[in-house]
Structure formats: structure tokens, C-alpha cells
Amino acid sequence: MRSSRLHPSHEQVLKLLRVLGFYAAVIAIWSLLGRAEVWSPFLFPSPEKVFASLQTNFANGLIIDGLQASLRRLVVGYALSFVLGMSLGLLTATSRFADETVGGVVLGLQSLPSITWLPLAVLWFGLSESAIVFVVLMGSTFSIAISARSGMRGLPPLLARAAGTLGATRWQLYRYVVVPAMVPSMVQGMKQGWSFAWRSLMAGELLFVSVGLGHLLDVGRNLNNINMVFAIMLVIIAVGVAVDRLLFGRAEAWVRERWGFAAG
Amino acid sequence: MALVADTETQAAGLTGRAAGGPSEAEPLLALRGITKRFRTKRQDTLALDDVTLEVRPREFICIVGPSGCGKSTLLNIAAGIDTEYDGEALFEGTPIRGMAQERAVVFQEPALFPWLNVRANVEFGLKLRGVPQEQRRDIVDRHLALVNLSRFDRAYIHELSGGMKQRVQLARGLAVEPHVLLMDEPFAALDAQTRDDLQLELQTVWTRIGTTVLFVTHNVREAVILGDRVVVMSPSPGRIKSIIDINLERPRTPDDHAVADLAAAVRYELQNTGVAPEPRYAI
Numbered sequence: 001m002r003s004s005r006l007h008p009s010h011e012q013v014l015k016l017l018r019v020l021g022f023y024a025a026v027i028a029i030w031s032l033l034g035r036a037e038v039w040s041p042f043l044f045p046s047p048e049k050v051f052a053s054l055q056t057n058f059a060n061g062l063i064i065d066g067l068q069a070s071l072r073r074l075v076v077g078y079a080l081s082f083v084l085g086m087s088l089g090l091l092t093a094t095s096r097f098a099d100e101t102v103g104g105v106v107l108g109l110q111s112l113p114s115i116t117w118l119p120l121a122v123l124w125f126g127l128s129e130s131a132i133v134f135v136v137l138m139g140s141t142f143s144i145a146i147s148a149r150s151g152m153r154g155l156p157p158l159l160a161r162a163a164g165t166l167g168a169t170r171w172q173l174y175r176y177v178v179v180p181a182m183v184p185s186m187v188q189g190m191k192q193g194w195s196f197a198w199r200s201l202m203a204g205e206l207l208f209v210s211v212g213l214g215h216l217l218d219v220g221r222n223l224n225n226i227n228m229v230f231a232i233m234l235v236i237i238a239v240g241v242a243v244d245r246l247l248f249g250r251a252e253a254w255v256r257e258r259w260g261f262a263a264g
Numbered sequence: 265m266a267l268v269a270d271t272e273t274q275a276a277g278l279t280g281r282a283a284g285g286p287s288e289a290e291p292l293l294a295l296r297g298i299t300k301r302f303r304t305k306r307q308d309t310l311a312l313d314d315v316t317l318e319v320r321p322r323e324f325i326c327i328v329g330p331s332g333c334g335k336s337t338l339l340n341i342a343a344g345i346d347t348e349y350d351g352e353a354l355f356e357g358t359p360i361r362g363m364a365q366e367r368a369v370v371f372q373e374p375a376l377f378p379w380l381n382v383r384a385n386v387e388f389g390l391k392l393r394g395v396p397q398e399q400r401r402d403i404v405d406r407h408l409a410l411v412n413l414s415r416f417d418r419a420y421i422h423e424l425s426g427g428m429k430q431r432v433q434l435a436r437g438l439a440v441e442p443h444v445l446l447m448d449e450p451f452a453a454l455d456a457q458t459r460d461d462l463q464l465e466l467q468t469v470w471t472r473i474g475t476t477v478l479f480v481t482h483n484v485r486e487a488v489i490l491g492d493r494v495v496v497m498s499p500s501p502g503r504i505k506s507i508i509d510i511n512l513e514r515p516r517t518p519d520d521h522a523v524a525d526l527a528a529a530v531r532y533e534l535q536n537t538g539v540a541p542e543p544r545y546a547i
Contacts, residue, residue, distance in 0.1 A: 156375075158375045159375060161345055161371075161375065162369070162371065162375035163388070163392075164345070164362075164363035165344075165363045165369040165446075166365060166389035166392060166436070166437075167364060167389055167393060168392055172392050176388070176391075180377070180379045181379070183379065257420065258378055258379050258422075259378045259420075259422065260378070260421075260422025260423065
């Protein structure tokens with residue numbers, strides 16, 4: 001695995017060519033459809049116009065500012081949800097009482113689509129940063145809590161025993177066994193939490209917040225600028241794919257290398 | 265216990281390990297009058313009934329018996345995993361209060377840490393104890409070589425075969441230099457070929473480092489191949505039926521005639537029906 005990363009094999013080059021070929025074909029067909037004007041250019045823009053809009057909006061700073069604002073909310077909300085989710089997860093994993101009470105609430109709230117927190121957030125915090133961060137927080141907290149709980153509960157008793165017979169103190173058991181054993185479950189939960197957070201952030205921004213990628217989509221719609229709407233959607237897709245591949249893709253590969261099973 | 269005399273006359277060569285000395289009077293591990301009950305809502309099982317066993321330093325003791333005879337329970341008590349029982353469990357003269365490095369355990373299932381590679385698994389106990397890194401590396405290298413796994417030190421656990429996993433467990437247990445190594449049916453889940461290999465390997469390792477071993481198995485031949493003494497247990501309630509001395513030269517293989525004879529004798533002890541078998545082979 002390590003060597004193949006350094007020297008791409010014949011097979012990997014072929015795969016890259018196949019993928020590039022696919023996207024080239026999609027853009028070519030898109031371009032042909034756009035030029036043929038099968039649909040009105042106000043509804044279905046050509047790729048040239050979308051890329052032009054992308055360029056303009058990068059140049060005038062709209063996308064950069066929007067990206068910054070969205071990512072800041074995401075990072076703050078996600079970090080808070082990690083702390084809160086971990087605390088809830090560890091609490092429900094270690095205390096039976098907490099599991100029977102708080103654990104049920106966590107499971108219930110997990111099934112609630114996070115954008116439904118928005119009206120509540122607006123009433124509590126007003127039309128502010130806090131409201132949108134709150135929605136992001138609610139989006140990912142429960143996924144992280146559930147995965148933290150199952151990660152800790154899922155520790156094979158045999159491994160705890162093995163560590164004990166090798167002389168582990170209680171604190172060493174947590175530090176060297178419980179926490180690392182939670183990693184596969186945590187990677188899954190954090191990935192799911194991230195995707196909920198990202199979706200609810202976009203929905204929230206679309207609905208009311210000024211500045212941000214979701215807001216830019218709304219601006220495009222208000223201006224009847226289909227090129228801009230397409231361009232912003234491409235940026236949103238790019239952010240999602242980048243985080244998925246770079247962050248979680250790597251974490252999953254790391255887990256696979258060690259544990260040897262496809263996580264998820 | 266007439267068997268004991270028989271086997272002594274059979275001895276083709278004493279290893280000299282169990283030879284007397286001042287330490288022989290003082291057992292390393294003393295389990296005295298151990299009684300253990302498992303209570304559930306529906307039933308009350310007497311897993312161990314007044315069991316007494318003393319293990320001398322540098323001795324290889326095998327406990328053999330059918331499932332449910334409490335042999336693993338006895339090992340768990342010695343390991344400090346199980347601390348609720350009646351009776352007295354002393355290690356080096358002090359009561360056993362919990363798990364400790366000096367009584368390392370090799371489990372039946374490969375109880376290895378999947379997030380650590382082979383080297384880090386073997387290093388685990390040393391790291392807990394705070395052994396400096398340089399020293400740790402030397403100790404791990406030595407123990408990996410001992411179980412023929414030097415080439416696999418960077419491998420992850422899922423990449424290993426069942427036999428290799430048990431060798432990693434053995435190296436990990438030995439690396440902390442325990443005063444007694446407790447082995448709970450470590451080869452039970454392996455195929456016959458691998459099991460034979462590991463029995464031979466364990467004998468070599470033990471001959472070289474001479475640590476005290478308490479080895480639990482349900483395989484009679486394995487007990488005879490490995491043990492200086494074989495403790496035969498009977499189930500419901502778990503009791504020690506007899507203790508048979510095995511004074512055969514090492515390394516022993518499953519095909520040795522003397523091993524086969526003694527295994528037949530142990531098997532007779534286990535079943536205790538019919539007549540004691542005559543030795544089939546002259547020594």
C-alpha cells in the first residue's frame with residue numbers, strides 16, 4: 001500500500017484516465033446541449049458561462065468571503081459538537097443511569113433533521129452567527145455521541161483483560177486501550193456528523209444568513225443568475241468532496257490498514 | 265498415584281529442571297483450598313471445590329480436564345482476573361489481589377491490539393512500565409527472534425495467521441519477564457499442524473529462558489508433551505483428581521512412544537472407567 005502511493009502502478013494510471021475521460025465527456029455533452037440551446041440559457045447554462053461566473057466571483061471576492069464565513073461556522077460548530085458529543089457518548093457509555101435516560105434522548109434527537117432546529121435557534125439567538133452555529137452543532141453532536149458510546153461499549157473485554165495482565169493501571173487502560181479502540185467507530189460517527197453539519201449549514205445559510213456559500217446561492221436565485229447558481233453549487237460540491245476524500249478518506253484508509261476491515 | 269512411580273522408572277533422562285534446591289520448599293504460586301461458585305438466578309454451580317495446587321519455580325505445569333472442570337477459572341484466579349473466591353491464592357508468599365505483569369497471560373483468543381503492529385504489541389507491557397525506548401527495542405528484538413517473528417515486526421495483526429498471532433502473544437507475555445507465564449488453552453483454536461509446531465517451539469523457548477509456566481489445555485497429549493507435571497481435573501464440581509509427573513527428555517514430539525503411553529495413562533485418569541491400560545511400548 002505504501003509503495004503503491006510512491007510509484008503509481010499501471011492500473012492506477014488507467015483508472016485516472018478512465019475517470020478523467022468520464023468528466024471530459026460529461027462536460028463535452030453539457031457544452032453541446034448548452035450550445036444547441038435545447039433549453040433556455042436562463043435555465044440551463046453552458047459550462048463556459050458557468051466557469052466564467054466562477055472566475056468572476058472568485059475575482060471579486062464573493063466566493064472567497066462566502067467560503068471563509070461558511071467554513072468558520074462549520075469549524076466552530078463541528079468542534080463544539082465534538083466536545084459535546086464526546087461528553088454525551090462517554091457519559092452514556094459509562095453510566096447505566098445516563099444511558100437509560102440521556103441515551104434515549106440522544107437517540108430521539110438523532111432522528112430529527114437538524115434544519116428543524118433553525119426556527120428554534122432564530123427565536124433563541126436571533127438572526128445571528130450563534131443561531132447558525134447552533135444548527136450545525138445540533139446536526140453533528142448526536143452522531144458523534146452515538147459513535148463514541150458504541151466505540152467505548154464495543155471494546156472487547158478480552159483486550160481490557162490483556163492490558164490488565166500486562167500491568168495497565170486504570171488511567172493507562174483508557175489512554176492506551178479504550179481510546180485507540182474507539183477510533184474506527186469515531187471515524188464513522190465523525191464522518192456522519194460532518195455530513196449532517198455541512199448539509200444543515202447550507203440549508204441554514206440559504207434560509208436567512210448573510211454571507212456564506214448558502215447565501216450566495218440565494219443571491220444567484222434573486223438575480224436570476226443561473227450561471228452563478230451553478231458556479232456556487234460547484235464550489236459546495238468541491239468542499240464536500242475535498243473534506244470527504246482528504247480528511248475522512250485518509251482516516252478510513254488508516255483504520256483499514258490497521259484493523260483490516262473496510263470501515264463501513 | 266501408583267502412576268507416578270511408573271513414570272519415574274520410565275524416565276529416559278531427567279531434565280534436571282525440577283531437581284531439588286532450597287526453592288522447592290517454597291512454592292512460587294500456591295493455591296490453597298480454592299472454592300469458587302458461579303451463582304445465577306437459575307442455578308448455583310460449584311466450579312472449583314477445595315482445590316489445592318502448588319507451583320514450584322521454573323516448573324512447567326499443565327492442567328488438563330474436560331470443559332467445565334474449572335481449569336480456566338483456576339488460571340483466572342492465579343492471574344488475578346478473578347478475585348472472588350474462597351480459599352487462599354498466594355504468589356511469592358503474598359496474596360493475589362489483582363492482575364500484574366509478574367503473572368502475564370497468553371489467552372486462547374488472540375488478545376492483541378489491532379491498532380498496534382507486531383512490534384508495538386510486544387512492546388506494550390514494557391511501555392506501561394516506563395522502560396526507556398532504547399532498552400525496549402532490544403528486549404522486543406530479542407523476543408521477536410525467540411518466536412521467529414523478526415521479519416514481521418511491522419505487520420499489523422489482521423495480516424497474521426492464527427499461529428503467528430499466538431506467537432506474538434507469547435512474545436508479548438515473555439517480554440515483561442513475568443515470574444510465571446499463565447497460558448489459557450493458547451493452541452486450542454489452531455489447526456493440528458500449527459499446534460504441533462507451536463508445542464515444539466514453546467518447548468524450545470521454555471528450555472532457553474526457563475520461566476515458570478502454568479498451562480491449561482483440554483488436549484491430553486499436549487499436556488504430556490509440555491508439562492513437568494500434569495494436573496488432571498474432573499468436572500462438576502471442579503476438583504483435582506491426580507497429579508502425574510512427566511519425566512521425559514525434551515524436546516518431546518506427539519509421535520514419541522513414551523508420550524503416547526503417558527497420554528493414555530492420563531486419559532485413563534480423566535475417564536476413570538475400565539482397567540488401566542498397559543504400556544504398549546517398551547522403553
